Amino acid sequence: MGDVAADPRRRVPRTDALLADPRLAAAAVTVGRERVKAAVHRAQERARRGEITPEAVRDAALAALPASTPRAVLNATGVVLHTNLGRAALSPAAVAAVAAATGHTDVELDLRTGRRARRGRDALDALAAAVPDAGAVHVVNNGAAALVLAATALAADAEIVVSRGELVEIGDGFRLPDLLESTGARLREVGTTNRSTLDDYAAALGPRTGFVLKVHPSNFQVTGFTSAVPVRALATLGVPVVADIGSGLLAPDALLPAEPDAASTLRAGAALVTASGDKLLGGPQTGLLLGAADLVERLRRHPLARALRVDKLTLAALAATLGDPTTPTRTALHADPGALRERTERLRDALAADGCEAQVVPAGAVVGGGGAPGVELPSWALALPEHYAGPLRLGDPPVLGRVIRGRLLLDLRCVPVDADAALRAAVLRVPGRG
Numbered sequence: 001m002g003d004v005a006a007d008p009r010r011r012v013p014r015t016d017a018l019l020a021d022p023r024l025a026a027a028a029v030t031v032g033r034e035r036v037k038a039a040v041h042r043a044q045e046r047a048r049r050g051e052i053t054p055e056a057v058r059d060a061a062l063a064a065l066p067a068s069t070p071r072a073v074l075n076a077t078g079v080v081l082h083t084n085l086g087r088a089a090l091s092p093a094a095v096a097a098v099a100a101a102t103g104h105t106d107v108e109l110d111l112r113t114g115r116r117a118r119r120g121r122d123a124l125d126a127l128a129a130a131v132p133d134a135g136a137v138h139v140v141n142n143g144a145a146a147l148v149l150a151a152t153a154l155a156a157d158a159e160i161v162v163s164r165g166e167l168v169e170i171g172d173g174f175r176l177p178d179l180l181e182s183t184g185a186r187l188r189e190v191g192t193t194n195r196s197t198l199d200d201y202a203a204a205l206g207p208r209t210g211f212v213l214k215v216h217p218s219n220f221q222v223t224g225f226t227s228a229v230p231v232r233a234l235a236t237l238g239v240p241v242v243a244d245i246g247s248g249l250l251a252p253d254a255l256l257p258a259e260p261d262a263a264s265t266l267r268a269g270a271a272l273v274t275a276s277g278d279k280l281l282g283g284p285q286t287g288l289l290l291g292a293a294d295l296v297e298r299l300r301r302h303p304l305a306r307a308l309r310v311d312k313l314t315l316a317a318l319a320a321t322l323g324d325p326t327t328p329t330r331t332a333l334h335a336d337p338g339a340l341r342e343r344t345e346r347l348r349d350a351l352a353a354d355g356c357e358a359q360v361v362p363a364g365a366v367v368g369g370g371g372a373p374g375v376e377l378p379s380w381a382l383a384l385p386e387h388y389a390g391p392l393r394l395g396d397p398p399v400l401g402r403v404i405r406g407r408l409l410l411d412l413r414c415v416p417v418d419a420d421a422a423l424r425a426a427v428l429r430v431p432g433r434g
């Protein structure tokens with residue numbers, strides 16, 4: 001007898017309701033409806049036998065299907081631009097633009113004349129408008145590709161003069177000096193690890209000089225007895241200065257005073273600026289090239305440019321990002337610590353109501369490998385026991401935090417506000433919590 005609704009067998013979700021679930025429906029497209037149905041039936045059986053709760057049927061069916069990648073994850077690390085998590089999250093405007101561009105588009109056609117047009121002109125025009133100091137702009141696949149194109153077109157069989165303090169490893173074992181030399185350019189190293197002077201550069205110039213390269217050390221800092229030569233001084237040497245600013249900040253950001261931006265660097269006299277589009281600009285993975293019109297035209301017409309050409313989806317996302325600068329990256333960077341604290345306290349209270357104890361603790365968020373080394377953004381985090389880390393990472397959605405001194409810290413700075421409920425549910429699903 002008893003309450004019918006309390007009988008778990010009665011509460012097992014129906015097959016048609018499960019098949020209408022967005023994630024199972026998406027799986028049906030990739031692995032086939034029959035396979036999804038079979039997984040659903042097996043999960044329902046397990047619930048009827050009492051092995052899993054009725055609420056867990058959907059996840060059990062999903063878990064039995066081949067995992068699709070990439071999977072959307074919640075970035076609670078407090079690292080705004082996490083290269084392993086895909087760096088910048090695209091804005092809703094960029095996502096919509098990508099969706100609209102998936103079919104046939106006018107990416108390289110002028111609909112008024114019916115003739116070929118400049119590929120990706122919306123994105124290029126938006127970039128040029130955002131940085132009026134650039135005579136011309138070009139977009140390639142990523143920051144490394146921008147450097148390769150510059151080195152190939154402007155310094156093949158010539159020398160690139162660069163400070164020993166700026167021979168950077170960007171990550172995963174990739175090093176800028178190797179990348180530059182792979183183009184056939186020769187590096188002419190000047191100065192020392194900690195100090196380079198304008199005289200060092202001047203002494204290295206000669207008939208074989210292609211350009212002087214200035215690289216922003218975007219993932220490390222050298223402090224103490226140091227000196228580096230700013231672009232403004234390098235620009236007096238009478239050879240083109242190419243500046244790899246790294247992060248793709250187009251104009252200064254008061255929050256990150258030490259981070260170079262494209263407009264200021266061009267005004268300081270750089271002939272060419274290279275940068276990544278998926279760091280502080282908050283757009284899709286791209287390499288941005290901005291500078292003197294004749295140089296940019298040489299890059300654009302170089303045969304290699306065709307091999308570094310960007311996809312129509314990327315161009316659509318970049319144009320939309322430039323048209324709506326309130327990107328998730330910007331929102332996360334400029335999040336108010338007081339508001340973050342209140343949000344984290346609400347999450348803690350909601351968890352407590354379900355019997356899950358957590359603390360709200362001060363934390364330091366960072367920009368990430370994408371820029372601003374040494375800058376700590378005051379933040380707050382939800383602290384849970386360390387053993388939550390694994391189950392949360394393997395959960396649905398996967399939640400990534402930071403383990404520090406035996407505690408898992410979840411920083412909401414980079415978690416979209418509308419995902420707080422999903423985060424709370426993910427924490428409550430951790431087995432054996434408490």
Ligand SMILES: *Cc1c(COP(=O)(O)O)cnc(C)c1O
Nearest residue numbers: 142143144216218244245246276
């Ligand atoms: C990130 C970075 C690069 C590499 O850019 P990708 O877009 O990752 O290819 C090169 N130089 C600097 C200074 C960077 O910060």
